[in-house]
Amino acid sequence: MQTEKETQHKSDIIRENYKVSGMTCASCAHSLESNLKSLNGIVQVSVNFPNQSIAIDYDESIVSIETIQQSAKDIGYDILIGEAKDIQDTFDDIEEKRLNILKSKLLFSVVFSVPVFIIAMFFKGKIPFENWVMMALSVPVLFWSGLEFFVVAWKRLRHLSANMDTLVALSTGVAFTFSVFNTLYPNFFLSHGVTPHVYFESAVVIITLILLGRFLEERAKSKTSSAIKKLMGLTPKQVSVIRNGEERIVQYEEIVKGDLIILKPGDKVPVDGKVKKGESFIDESMISGEPIPVFKTKGDKVIAGTINQKGSLRILAQKVGDETLLSQIIHLVEQAQSSKPAIQKLADKLAGVFVPIVIGVAILTFIIWYTYGPDPSLTYALLTFITVLIIACPCALGLATPTALMVGIGKGAEQGILIKDAQALETAYKVDALILDKTGTITEGKPRVTDLIWEEGKYSKQFEQILLAIESQSEHPIADAVVKHLKDGNGLTRDSGSFESITGMGAKAEIEGTIYCVGNEKLMQANDISVSEKLVQKAKGLTEEAKTVVYYSVGTNVVAIIAVADQIKESTASAIQQVQQMGIEVYMLTGDNKQTAAVIADKAGIKYFKANVMPADKGHFVKELQEQGKVVAMAGDGINDSHALAQSDVGIAMGNGTDIAMESAGITLMQSDLKQISKAIKLSKATMRTIKQNLFWAFIYNLIAIPIAAGILYPVFGFLLNPMIAGAAMSMSSISVLTNSLRLKKRSNI
Template identity: 70%
Template sequence: MKEQYKIVGMTCATCAISVESYLKPQEGIIDVTVNYPNQTVLLEYDHSKVTLENIQQKIKEIGYTIVVGNTQDSQKIFKKLEENRLRSLKFKLIFSTLFSIPIFIMSMFLMGKIPYENWIMMVLSIPVIFVSGAEFYTIAWKKLKHFSANMDTLVALSTGIAFLFSVFNTVYPHYFISKGINPHVYFESAVIIITLILLGRFLEEKAKSKTSSAIKKLMSLTPKKVTAIRNGEEVIISYDEILKGELIILKPGDKVPVDGKVKKGNSFIDESMISGEPIPVKKIKGSKVFAGTINQKGALRILADKIGNDTLLSQIIKLVEQAQSSKPTIQKMADKIAGIFVPVVIGLSVLAFIIWYLLGPEPSSTYATLALITVLIIACPCALGLATPTALMVGIGKGAEQGILIKDAQSLETAYKIDTLILDKTGTITEGKPQVIDIIWDKNIVSTTLEKVVLTIESQSEHPIAEAIVQHLKKITTELIAIQSFQSITGLGTEATVNNKRYRIGNENLMLQNKINIPNTLQQKAKSLKLEAKTVVYISEQDSVVGIIAVADKVKETTISAIRKLQKLGIDIHMLTGDNEQTAKAIAQQVGIKHFQANVMPSEKGKFVEQLQKQGKIVAMAGDGINDSLALAQADVGIAMGSGTDIAMESAGITLMQSNLKLIVKAIQLSKATMKTIKQNLFWAFIYNLIAIPIAAGMLYPINGFLLNPMIAGAAMSMSSISVLANSLRLKNSTI
């Protein structure tokens, strides 16, 4: 058997190491691969020697839970468990903070000024230790039983010993007084450590809980109820009840529930979720339709060819799901090193205890205990644990100020490594909607009256290009003229009679079929416009063309300069579009992109990203449509345009609030600044431990008689965390 399961309860990379190292030696287990960022375990095992129930029990012994079942069920169970965990963490954090603040104030600012202060701090710290911090001790105990350790072990040891030592000094202070030692208490160290670790863990869990709900949003594209024809009558049925070969009625505004063919009716359908193109597609008898697309103004009857999991939309959902679960992520440097750091610190504290007990002055047991506690307190992983999340928090805030919303901290960690950027065309490079670029009249024509005529005729049409023409002409005139007759001709354009004159507005075929004369100057201009990937609409009066209208999806003003800046950074840029070859080529040439592909389906975009990744590229994908969601999820960094669909934004790790590609440059610069800060934080956190632990162990005592007081150790530990926070806050003032 080889299956992938979700695993609940992992809080750091050392947890993943623990699961792997514990399961691998078990009988019947062939291979174990744990992915901490994705919270999954890939198990290969001999079913005849070990059952999944046995494996579940083994995992439970060291404090984790494997979620089994079919994909949908396990996802629901896992999501429920993760939601419960996040709620629990939030409660523990708030609860811990409420009790920790007064302890901190008393120990730092009011020491010696309040009667029975040690007793008050002890009472206040008990809920923090036994409620908010209970999980640390439970996991540490389970780890200890199986001779393993993680960050929880170090937190449990440092806080547990600090608390017990403080309780002893509160209840029986005379013991140390009699030996000439001031009986300090360290309640504030214990509770602040727990609160800070809970804060870091809550922020991390919250980030994980925001794992893309793109799949859920894609699923919402299918209607809950549909109108079908059964036994010659219209009946309303649920989406799940649709049968293959059934006749479905689509009313204006309805979502298409299945893949099928039009049996009757004419309409335009918005297929941007598949093609990415903003202009709805005309549908007549025999035309194909796809689930998730949206019917516009006409009524249709469609025959269901593919239903449920067989539809194109379902395939996209499946691919997005796979892309999200297999997305490569960087494991935090602090967590990687924790596997070594934790046992080393425990070993050093025990070694310090033994040396002091055997070789130290009397009372040797007291000095040995103090050395043990001091090492564990000073080596507490607060600074280490805060190094990454604090820098990411500040970086994410800085990004928000610049209009860069970072949903996935992993994207911020990866962005500075990008060497390949894939851009969608429509809505990313271009504005994403058809606009009139120019109206060119025959030199012998006075346009004033004709503008009113065209506005009047196009106002009667439902075609998206007609709507663009109307919007443009309304800026010139709002006056309409009485129409004597009007006819819409499918696939060609419109005919109308105004003031006893016959006008035709449409494509070149409409002119040719009616033997309309096209003046040479307008013909040449039309050819030139078509080469620039513009749609040309002809206007004829009686038997001659009197003008042409150029309609196109304009390139954004900032696109060309942004692409040049990205290329200067050494980033290779590709353009993928569902549009035709001629349009793609014209746009690519206009903006300076050498690599482009046209007529690309959503699944092909995802495969192209995967191909580049297999070549060792760090790939970013920028897009705005449902058709981009798979590629956005598959890419190392997904970047959604703020003007795009919710699904694109959910699939991406970064959203640009302004649809301006220059913000991608800023996002890369922000990533560089953030990662630099994280590395600085980690450096100082380790340097601090490197210097402080030997001093805490008593290395200077034989030289000059200096012995670090646990109280000073606690303050030093706090200062190391403050230095990390201060360094992270410097990021706020950085220029990107």
């Protein structure tokens, strides 16, 4: 049984989520996590690098958030505290400023590094005071552009850890220091019969290349919150409400339950509520994904974020602020993004082990040569020590992943596959479950006329023109599809005479004493209009095909029926077959009814489908498959897909979809063709194969070169690797990685 004290202590434990600035790599997240976990009062810490956020469970009776914030600052990170909206704005400003500074440092580094490289490679010994010139050009590169590497390396050293920054700082620092010494005191090594080489170009080129990779990564990372911002943008800033019998304009944040809200044509619905007065069509595609707006009248529910069409409504606010379905979708997208595992760069993981080994080998080399080496032993010890550190430079290791990804992303762009998130490209090859949204992904995403069947002997150009005239005046969304179909057939519009729109049924017109009706079966029944048995059977068949049937009557008889449906894209069936042949299970999710879903799934060749699915259900289904151990890709085009796209391992947005879907996804298919999915997966396989090859050769090079640099061949062959040759070998390893990455561009089977 818990004591009162224990209960009180447990209640002091709270969980908070914060934004973090200053993280530059996946191992930064690990470093921050380890540091905070050591604090007394911290129960649990989870740092998410892609989302730049941290979730902390802590006992506020033992440790304050200010103490936690200070502990993070001590190792170079800033936990932002305050109101959520203000924090997001502050974080965005910090990250934008950081990206601009990084861009400036990169450009500055390029400007100063290029002359150093040219002098060292092409004009060696031809320029007066060349070593002094290169030293002067290298100083700003190391101590402004590359300063952060040394700062981070020092902080790592204080906490006895290492990453790529440590290797960069160590190798460039040693190369620069050794070069400065040889520039200032060239006679030291000359007096011992050794030529005093300088390695300024190695130091500045390493920093420039690593900065380039970091800039590209930071620029991609800066877009991670765009989907959240755009979802938030679906709520209007100001709303018209009726309070105490008066209409007034209030801020969105001031809306309270019970407010009567006025919606004009084109307005966004600000809250979840109920229609109290008026009739209109509401575009609910952001929730259901279905392209046809839904008719709303008194008593019907409306949802925040949806868009009022042509009518005016008064709605009663029932759920406001964080209670609305839109707010829940925003929360789910945020949660899905933060629950993604951090991008654990293989190079960073390996560097954590590799750095201590290299340092250990370098120190051991120095000791052995100083103790057992020939005279002058100190000179040989210094040369071998420096050679080991230079040849172990992480340039090839650092380029192994980003160069392959850059080429892979470029190759994808050529094919119309835009890759926003490199993590998606790294993961796509492992996908074994593909979820497809129906509307706009499998289908075209907009209703169109599939069949126009005239009663035998009843067709006339005049009837067709009148049908076009009536539908041109109708506000019903299906009428737009009929108008487009008839206009594509060069139908000519004529005066529809007296026109009457009948809510929920269709439209009616009188021309020269004849009544014309266009609408559903209810409209025909209400006007005692007869339908031939032949058209009845045709209409039944079309309904079974999940098509919406519209009746067109002249006088008291139906002369034609029109079928409207959202058609499957021509390439869908073959594209799905290609994916299935790759051993990937395909699922279809839709907010549409079961009958329509079954028809579409059958035509597309999809075995598994779910109907009547809400946005949150899509995300939960993704999570269910992930819990079964599957690597899930989700392809969609709507706002209602944003949660599932963010939750999936690989989010794929269709190019004709919403901006929010594209921001939530890691890959966008510009041609909106599902055949591009199999191409994206093949591209991922080729890219990952290249990355693994690059890492293999980078490490094989080090495994072979480091022992030679340490002097392992000297006792047998009398061979000692010159530091200059070590610098050249290091450059060659980088060139081999770049060359291997560029081979991706020539792949013809992607």
